[in-house]
Amino acid sequence: MKIKICGIRNKMDLETCEKAGADLIGFINIERSKRRVETDQIKELTSTMMDKNKAVLVIEPANMVDANERIKKSGLNNIQLHSLSPDEIGEIKNNNSRLTVTRAIGISEMIDPAKKQEIEDFADVCDYLLFDYEIHGKTGGTGKQIPTDTAIEAALIAKSHNENIELFLAGGMNIERIKNEGNPLAKIFTFFDVNSGVEDEPGVKNSDKIQKLMKIKTL
Template sequence: MKVKICGITDVETAVTAAQFGADALGFVFAESKRRVSVAEAQEIISHLPKEIYKVGVFVNESSDAIEKIASTVGLTHIQLHGDEPAAFSALLSLPVIKAISFQGNEKLTALANFPSDFILLDSPKGKYRGGNGTVFNWSEVDPDVINTKKIILAGGLHADNVEEAIKIIKPFMVDVSSGVETDGKKDLRKIKTFIETAKSTLVGR
């Protein structure tokens, strides 16, 4: 099971998460308590191994701004967390992760032909478009609807529930932010435990 740690804001956390086995790290360039500047992201990414996914999270940003930031800091993937249409996604030069707040399978079905490499299933919106730490009912997701895309599961995951989530959804990757924090800051011990738990979970097909 692949693991993405999102909301990275400092070099130590990024490097340590990579050493623990994280496959992807997320950098938020939208309104969020975890937002990073271009300069901060560039510095962090310069310390990371080449093979790890460096994902930029954007909400209703212009394609020009996204491309400029991606090129400057060294992103490998673009995560669209806003209301971006299919035509917008198709313009981008990097692989796209389209985030959707799960509100039933009908909306998921509509994304079957969305031009993205991944669909990120998240909880319904809170104050921010993501990273709200709330869980949705995984059992409501129709597996036949999502089997045409690589699914990244997010929304309220932590070490105590990620095994159950993986077994129900069988995603390509799990994504965590607040679930590996203590008092709003990334907790290296929690990151290690989450990664170990997710990667040790056996998924039947």
């Protein structure tokens, strides 16, 4: 299994994640997020990384112009989007072949036909899909977990539509869930995306929790 630790806001937490062996490290530039960091700070933080390819810019742009500006300012090529349509994402990728794009898709307790279509549409144009718990149409920072059966159903929809798509599972992911369900879920999800599950408070990571999480990864 692979682990992405998201919501990094300072150099100490960044170094902890790198040394512990996190596979990806996320920096959130979304106005509504308690873990928001500005693009210039993200650029400064990532400039010190041992492997900048592990850095992920998390954004919710108003439009393609906004997205392109944030991507350019950050200097990152791994992008996690919480907005934009499949057509807009396709255009952004066509204009910048270096980008690796993950699209977050909100999932709650069940998947209706409209959500199934949404998953299939984004699976056509993205490199990765990230399933996160959705409340009132918004994803990220909810701390709530997608039911396991529902998460697997969403993953199978994506994989059956595009067998090459890779998947993240987010939404209240913590040490306990990964320890108890990690191995079976890792058969279909490439990454587990952890944020609040390794924090003392929003944006303040707990080194001991990160170390415990990464030990589970190697079991």
